[in-house]
Amino acid sequence: MKSRLTAGLIRHRASMSKWIHGPHMLAFLPALSLAGFWLGGEMALIAVALGLPAAYALFSDGAGVRDPGGPLPDLVDTAAAQDLAEQVMTQAHDANLATACFLVEAEGLDSVARRAGDDSAQVLRDVMLARLRAVIRRNDRAVRVGDARFMVLLGPSLRLDLEALLTLANRMQRGLEEPAQTETGTHYLSAAIGFCGSTRLRGQSGGARLLEAAQAALSEALANGPSAIRAWSESMRAERKARKTLLSEVERALAKGQIQPWFQPQLCTSTGQISGVEALARWLHPERGIVPPAEFLDALEDAGQMDRLSEVVLQYSLTALRGWDEAGVEIPRVSANFSDVELRSPQLIERIKWELDRFAMPASRLGVEVLETVIAESPEGVVARNIVGLSQLGCQIDLDDFGTGHASITALRRFTVNRLKIDRSFVTRVDRDEEQRRMLAAVLGLADRLGLETVAEGVESVAEHALLSQLGCDHVQGFGIARPMPADRLADWARAHAERIAAAQNIGRGTG
Known part of the structure; x- marks a missing residue:
């Protein structure tokens, strides 16, 4: 009986000690300070107001007051x-x-x-x-x-x-x-x-x-x-769960062939004829329909699948190019985007060469689009060697989103860039904005002096198309000309476009 009482007393004292030294004890500081003032005057008030926090800091178990541990390493897993x-x-x-x-x-x-x-x-x-x-x-x-x-x-x-x-x-x-x-x-x-x-x-x-x-x-x-x-916030929990679902779903989609390139035509401003097409990845979801790349490219990058995506786009693109040739549809070349991750692959040159040989396709019919930021940030190393190697192989190098990065003129020469793809931010409202027009004219003048061809992206109106032709831009591309489409639909569009060009030429000769 005595031992039980002793144990109970010890637990009671421990509980009281924890309560007294707990952080909630500070909540009673104002009341205790006031009581001290009533009972003992100003000196008692000061003693309570300063003494209670000091005692808490000295005796509290809380890790918020004492150092929670010894020295930490700089890097932890x-x-x-x-x-x-x-x-x-x-x-x-x-x-x-x-x-x-x-x-x-x-x-x-x-x-x-x-x-x-x-x-x-x-x-x-x-x-x-x-x-x-x-x-x-x-x-x-x-x-x-x-x-x-x-x-x-x-x-x-x-x-x-x-x-x-x-x-x-x-x-x-x-x-x-x-x-x-x-x-x-x-x-x-x-x-x-x-x-x-x-x-x-x-x-x-x-x-x-x-x-x-x-x-x-x-x-x-x-x-x-x-x-x-x-x-x-709690809403992020649902978003994170949805992202994990998307990640697993998009990997399966890539394996099942649901992610394929669609093709957007590029027109020569001098002749109006198709000068090439750009391959743009699209996810053909069985339930959601067409999923734009902004929704799944980041997921593929997080999954480490960008190399695989590049292989799929290249294979489909070369297959489409061979199909157009067999159908008598004239598409001079197809351009594909190459990310920083892909350009870091030591096997990139051999893989591209093998694919071109497999399809019996000359390298000149493959355009390699590289972001300007990649060139600006990778003056040396495997990325630079791969870009130069692709150029030596015969591929055409396009510098994508020109004007948004910091590539120097020296870099343009060292990487053997063939064309500058002018970012749509330089093209939008060019027919209505004088300052925009002067900026675009300066970019086109620089390209002309360097002997580089130019492609304007994001052309959305006839007026923009006409003004770009007048300013000397070599090629145009955008929704105002045609949206990206599957290979078979592009063949139909290309035939119809060729007929329009021929009809316009006949009208011109008849008028003359």
């Missing part, structure tokens, strides 16, 4: 990141406090590694981690969890509402985006941030759930442009 998040969540739950997880993506580090080498990139990683640790509190934790990703876990605290977390995210971002100096020069990086506070999660969520929510918020931030900040 996924499992270790989840363990850290679990520790902080447990400490916060035991102390009835809140915590939060921030994930930061340094945008531009991969470009620095390509241009200036990984040593410079590593210096920037160290600088960014040091800057993060400089803006957080002593009991917060900051580590790197990838080549360009960082994680910050906040020590449990009394007040971590959305406004406070957003303020901290902005402070982190301002610090990270300050110019950073390395031996290779000054670098400017942007930082996207996704975060989640533990109070926004339902039920007894653990560290893995907190980290997953922060990852969903970061994905949303990255999808909304550079330097975006996003807080996790």
Whole structure:
């Protein structure tokens, strides 16, 4: 009996000690301070007001006050990141406090590694981690969890509402985006941030759930442009689930042949005849119909399937080209887009050569479209060698979205670019906007001096088409001419277009 009483007394004292030293005890600070003033005057008030928080800081079990752990490594793997998040969540739950997880993506580090080498990139990683640790509190934790990703876990605290977390995210971002100096020069990086506070999660969520929510918020931030900040919300859960469904569905679609290229014609402004077609991937969904590439290309990239997509588009394109030849439809060449991922493949040249030989097709009938940003960011290395190798093979190199990147004139020469594809932002309203017209004329003049052909994208009206012809643009492409279509429909369109051209020539000769 005595032992049971003793054990009960010990549990009672432990419970009282936990209650007294718990964070909710601070809620009684105003009342205790006032009582102290009534009983003992100003000195008692000061003693209570200062002494109670000090005692709490000294004796509290909460990890929000003491350092939650010893020194951390700079880089941790996924499992270790989840363990850290679990520790902080447990400490916060035991102390009835809140915590939060921030994930930061340094945008531009991969470009620095390509241009200036990984040593410079590593210096920037160290600088960014040091800057993060400089803006957080002593009991917060900051580590790197990838080549360009960082994680910050906040020590449990009394007040971590959305406004406070957003303020901290902005402070982190301002610090990270300050110019950073390395031996290779000054670098400017942007930082996207996704975060989640533990109070926004339902039920007894653990560290893995907190980290997953922060990852969903970061994905949303990255999808909304550079330097975006996003807080996790319940709606992101449904979006993330839908994205996972899309990811598995689009992989199956690629394997089943549901993703195929459609073809958009390009016209010569001098003759009006078809000068080529561009192959554009389309998903022929059995239930949803035609799914545009904006909805599935990112999913394929996340799944590491861009190389496979390139193979599918190339095979269908060369098959279509051979079919048009056999049907007597004159299509001089087909152009396909090659992403940065595909251009990094060491086997790219051999694969293209093998496909051309298999279809008995000269390389001159294959156009390779490369984004200007790829050329600007890859002056050396495997990407540069592949582009030069494709040009030497005989393929025509088109620089896509010209005017949106920073490719130099030297780069245009070194990569043996044949045509500039002028971005639609230079074409829109060119027939109504004088400043737009002057800008476009300057781009066309530069191409002419460099001996490069030009293709204007996004032509949507007869007036734009006519003005581009007058300004000396060599080729035009856009919805105002024809939308992308399957290979068989393009053959019908090409025959009808040839008849229109012939009829117009006959009218012209008859009038003369």
